[in-house]
Amino acid sequence: xxxxxxxxxxxxxxxxxxxxxxxxxxxxxxxxxxxxxxxxxxxxxxxxxxxxxxxxxxxxxxxxxxxxxxxxxxxxxxxxxxxxxxxxxxxxxxxxxxxxxxxxxxxxxxxxxxxxxxxxxxxxxxxxxxxxxxxxxxxxxxxxxxxxxxxxxxxxxxxxxxxxxxxxxxxxxxxxxxxxxxxxxxxxxxxxxxxxxxxxxxxxxxxxxxxxxxxxxxxxxxxxxxxxxxxxxxxxxxxxxxxxxxxxxxxxxxxxxxxxxxxxxxxxxxxxxxxxxxxxxxxxxxxxxxxxxxxxxxxxxxxxxxxxxxxxxxxxxxxxxxxxxxxxxxxxxxxxxxxxxxxxxxx
Amino acid sequence: xxxxxxxxxxxxxxxxxxxxxxxxxxxxxxxxxxxxxxxxxxxxxxxxxxxxxxxxxxxxxxxxxxxxxxxxxxxxxxxxxxxxxxxxxxxxxxxxxxxxxxxxxxxxxxxxxxxxxxxxxxxxxxxxxxxxxxxxxxxxxxxxxxxxxxxxxxxxxxxxxxxxxxxxxxxxxxxxxxxxxxxxxxxxxxxxxxxxxxxxxxxxxxxxxxxxxxxxxxxxxxxxxxxxxxxxxxxxxxxxxxxxxxxxxxxxxxxxxxxxxxxxxxxxxxxxxxxxxxxxxxxxxxxxxxxxxxxxxxxxxxxxxxxxxxxxxxxxxxxxxxxxxxxxxxxxxxxxxxxxxxxxxxx
Numbered sequence: 001x002x003x004x005x006x007x008x009x010x011x012x013x014x015x016x017x018x019x020x021x022x023x024x025x026x027x028x029x030x031x032x033x034x035x036x037x038x039x040x041x042x043x044x045x046x047x048x049x050x051x052x053x054x055x056x057x058x059x060x061x062x063x064x065x066x067x068x069x070x071x072x073x074x075x076x077x078x079x080x081x082x083x084x085x086x087x088x089x090x091x092x093x094x095x096x097x098x099x100x101x102x103x104x105x106x107x108x109x110x111x112x113x114x115x116x117x118x119x120x121x122x123x124x125x126x127x128x129x130x131x132x133x134x135x136x137x138x139x140x141x142x143x144x145x146x147x148x149x150x151x152x153x154x155x156x157x158x159x160x161x162x163x164x165x166x167x168x169x170x171x172x173x174x175x176x177x178x179x180x181x182x183x184x185x186x187x188x189x190x191x192x193x194x195x196x197x198x199x200x201x202x203x204x205x206x207x208x209x210x211x212x213x214x215x216x217x218x219x220x221x222x223x224x225x226x227x228x229x230x231x232x233x234x235x236x237x238x239x240x241x242x243x244x245x246x247x248x249x250x251x252x253x254x255x256x257x258x259x260x261x262x263x264x265x266x267x268x269x270x271x272x273x274x275x276x277x278x279x280x281x282x283x284x285x286x287x288x289x290x291x292x293x294x295x296x297x298x299x300x301x302x303x304x305x306x307x308x309x310x311x312x313x314x315x316x317x318x319x320x321x322x323x324x325x326x327x328x329x330x331x332x333x334x335x336x337x338x339x340x341x342x343x344x345x346x347x
Numbered sequence: 348x349x350x351x352x353x354x355x356x357x358x359x360x361x362x363x364x365x366x367x368x369x370x371x372x373x374x375x376x377x378x379x380x381x382x383x384x385x386x387x388x389x390x391x392x393x394x395x396x397x398x399x400x401x402x403x404x405x406x407x408x409x410x411x412x413x414x415x416x417x418x419x420x421x422x423x424x425x426x427x428x429x430x431x432x433x434x435x436x437x438x439x440x441x442x443x444x445x446x447x448x449x450x451x452x453x454x455x456x457x458x459x460x461x462x463x464x465x466x467x468x469x470x471x472x473x474x475x476x477x478x479x480x481x482x483x484x485x486x487x488x489x490x491x492x493x494x495x496x497x498x499x500x501x502x503x504x505x506x507x508x509x510x511x512x513x514x515x516x517x518x519x520x521x522x523x524x525x526x527x528x529x530x531x532x533x534x535x536x537x538x539x540x541x542x543x544x545x546x547x548x549x550x551x552x553x554x555x556x557x558x559x560x561x562x563x564x565x566x567x568x569x570x571x572x573x574x575x576x577x578x579x580x581x582x583x584x585x586x587x588x589x590x591x592x593x594x595x596x597x598x599x600x601x602x603x604x605x606x607x608x609x610x611x612x613x614x615x616x617x618x619x620x621x622x623x624x625x626x627x628x629x630x631x632x633x634x635x636x637x638x639x640x641x642x643x644x645x646x647x648x649x650x651x652x653x654x655x656x657x658x659x660x661x662x663x664x665x666x667x668x669x670x671x672x673x674x675x676x677x678x679x680x681x682x683x684x685x686x687x688x689x690x691x692x693x694x
Contacts, residue, residue, distance in 0.1 A: 160507060163639070170643050210557070210594065213615035213637040213669065215651065247557065249596020250621045268560035274597045290560040292510070296517050304562065322560065 006068045006138040009284055009316045010201055010240035010263050017344030018309065018317045019067035021140070022294075022334070024324030025060040026072045029331065032059050043088040044080070047073050048121040054128035061137055063331070064338035068138045068201075069129055071194070073122055075144025075205055078186050079153050081118040083109040098156030100168060102175035110182050112189055119190060123197040130198030141199030143190050145206035145245070146183035146224040153179070162211040169220065184224050188231040195236050203242040203265065204228065210247025217251045222259050229260030242286060246323065256282055268322025272311040284316035289337075291321045297333035305340055313345035353415045353485040356631055356663045357548055357587035357610050364691030365656065365664045366414035368487070369641075369681070371671030372407040373419045376678065379406050390435040391427070394420050395468040401475035408484055410678070411685035415485045415548075416476055418541065420469055422491025422552055425533050426500050428465040430456040445503030447515060449522035457529050459536055466537060470544040477545030488546030490537050492553035492592070493530035493571040500526070509558040516567065531571045535578040542583050550589040550612065551575065557594025564598045569606050576607030589633060593670065603629055615669025619658040631663035636684075638668045644680035652687055660692035 002008055005019040027033055036056055040046040047053060056072040076094050080086035086096045099105060109115060130139050143149075147165075152158060154165040169176040191202045209221050229241050244265030245255050256264050256279055266275055266287030279285055289308060293301040308319065319341055325334070349355055352366040374380055380403055387393040394400060403419040423441050427433035433443045446452060456462060477486050490496075494512075499505060501512040516523040538549045556568050576588050591612030592602050603611050603626055613622055613634035626632055636655060640648040655666065666688055672681070 166639055167642075170639055170647070210596075210616065213639075214618040215637075215654075217616070217618075247594065247596065249557075249594065249616055250599070250618055250625075251616065252597070253621065254618065269557065269564070269596055269598065271561040271564075271597055271601065274600065278597075290562075292513055292517055292560075295514075300517070307562075 004138045009318050012316045018319045020319035020341040021066040021068040022321050026056045028327035029329040050121050050124035053125040057129045068140050070140040081115045093158035095157045099153040105175050105179045123193050126194050126197035138200045141194030141202040143187045145204045146180045147220045148206050148208045151208050180224050184227045187228050195239050201240045206245040209245035225259040276311050280315050286318035286320050288322040291323050294329050294333050309345045351485045356665050359663045365666045367666035367688040368413040368415040369668050373403045375674035376676045397468050397471035400472040404476045415487050417487040428462045440505035442504045446500040452526045470540050473541050473544035485547045488541030488549040490534045492551045493527045494567045495553050495555045498555050527571050531574045534575050542586050548587045553592040556592035572606040623658050627662050633665040633667050635669040638670050641676050641680050656692045
């Protein structure tokens with residue numbers, strides 16, 4: 001029986017109160033983050049700088065006392081390590097060398113040792129965070145899901161033409177499957193190494209799962225996720241995997257049934273009653289406060305929080321947002337929400 | 348008992364075969380559309396030119412024999428008629444005067460007679476189409492749903508920052524409610540007039556319903572839709588209303604239960620089994636072939652079509668795409684799909 005609240009909830013146990021953490025809790029809304037960020041060369045350098053990345057990972061816990069830290073890193077570190085050179089340009093988001101045909105897929109470096117060497121600073125960050133973590137907090141590692149990472153690789157950046165990846169998949173399914181398979185293999189190694197370095201749970205972010213038709217969702221979201229969870233469970237049976245297929249709608253049911261995850265992350269569009277009756281009896285759920293309520297704060301934020309606690313607090317549940325914290329969120333709102341959550345379901 | 352196949356299905360009756368039509372079936376993929384379009388001054392002028400708009404509405408039926416024509420118009424004609432001057436710039440999409448505060452909402456013209464006069468050419472188009480329609484085909488009128496139309500008004504165009512409309516709604520709920528209420532009133536008048544001019548069914552397009560959290564979905568999607576359907580049903584109890592809250596996910600259940608619609612349109616992300624067991628027993632459904640399969644054509648398109656027919660063909664159902672036809676779709680693919688659909692569920 002794990003003693004940390006987050007791990008209890010993810011193991012399907014009742015907890016004294018629901019554990020909480022926030023997606024992108026280590027980020028630009030925090031002045032101490034911006035200070036460290038200003039000292040670093042660029043965002044990518046920051047991800048590969050273990051002392052700074054560890055510091056950033058721990059910052060929100062000092063202020064707000066979350067039940068978990070989530071590794072400070074980026075879902076595009078894997079393609080970068082596979083040879084798609086990645087850069088972050090201010091105000092533009094990520095830019096990377098596009099992968100749009102079989103030749104480009106074949107050029108990806110799939111030498112596990114070389115890829116691991118490039119990602120070694122991330123594992124160093126994990127070790128440092130784990131060593132410095134408050135006793136009651138858990139450390140969550142993460143990766144992007146293959147489909148979501150592939151959308152950026154095909155696009156060559158963070159543009160929003162997801163149709164490009166879908167056209168690749170329809171036009172040359174074998175080449176796209178090879179891309180996904182290579183991402184599956186690299187993601188297994190990446191999460192395995194994070195766990196060996198000290199991560200106590202891992203989350204797969206499938207930010208663009210909602211762009212897929214239901215047939216594609218089975219093929220490009222559920223199947224690769226199951227391949228990853230199967231391999232991880234073989235090596236680390238006790239380490240929970242949280243899957244977050246954003247905007248998957250009713251496909252959440254199939255994902256929960258077949259992706260092999262231990263808990264499921266829910267975006268703000270998922271109705272509370274439906275999740276309580278259809279999903280929560282099957283596995284622990286995590287979510288789903290609208291991040292915009294955190295930006296506005298006040299009574300609206302606290303009332304919506306209470307509705308979530310009332311509806312989901314009786315069964316294993318991890319409080320979180322429905323998506324990441326936005327840079328415009330006032331620190332005082334995060335403080336007020338955290339204080340409310342530390343008080344439990346019925347303060 | 349209506350004799351047209353589409354109206355039978357929308358009334359919940361079994362049909363000899365599922366009726367079909369395609370969203371954006373009158374559009375750029377058709378050479379005869381591009382020819383008429385080239386003669387017109389701009390897109391907006393085309394929408395307000397009854398002979399040309401009627402011709403465009405009828406074009407796809409001549410080639411493909413769909414069971415329904417859908418009025419050629421645009422969801423932004425209502426804001427244009429309310430005084431938000433609209434323009435379509437090539438390659439940029441729509442541009443209109445932004446509505447971002449209470450003053451701008453108050454400046455909207457809510458004089459029903461003036462708005463109706465500006466929209467009169469649309470009603471003329473409806474009459475012309477109805478008079479020229481093949482006997483077995485039905486005419487569908489349409490409007491955008493208030494939430495989706497509001498996103499364009501707040502943005503001032505077709506940009507993809509839906510957060511702007513949501514911030515308006517959170518920051519000044521009374522002003523945003525006034526905007527939605529004015530759109531509800533204008534949409535009721537607009538659809539009422541389309542029906543009086545000859546539309547036999549109407550569809551509400553809520554393209555951006557999936558951008559809303561579940562609480563917002565109740566307030567800004569379901570409630571305004573119910574206000575519209577209630578008013579329309581009072582005036583035209585026998586005219587079916589199809590609601591299409593795109594990417595609504597599990598919120599489709601609440602929408603179907605409370606929005607007052609007769610049939611529900613499903614995007615390509617909705618799983619076939621889930622819709623068959625959860626939605627179709629409650630009301631007729633419409634959808635949901637992935638438009639990208641129409642672009643690729645061939646066996647993949649026909650196999651996916653067969654899966655839909657197999658799963659949904661036994662109950663009242665209207666075959667359609669999950670979203671509009673894209674301009675790159677070859678005419679031959681639409682012909683092959685139409686031929687398949689005219690053959691019924693088991694050719």
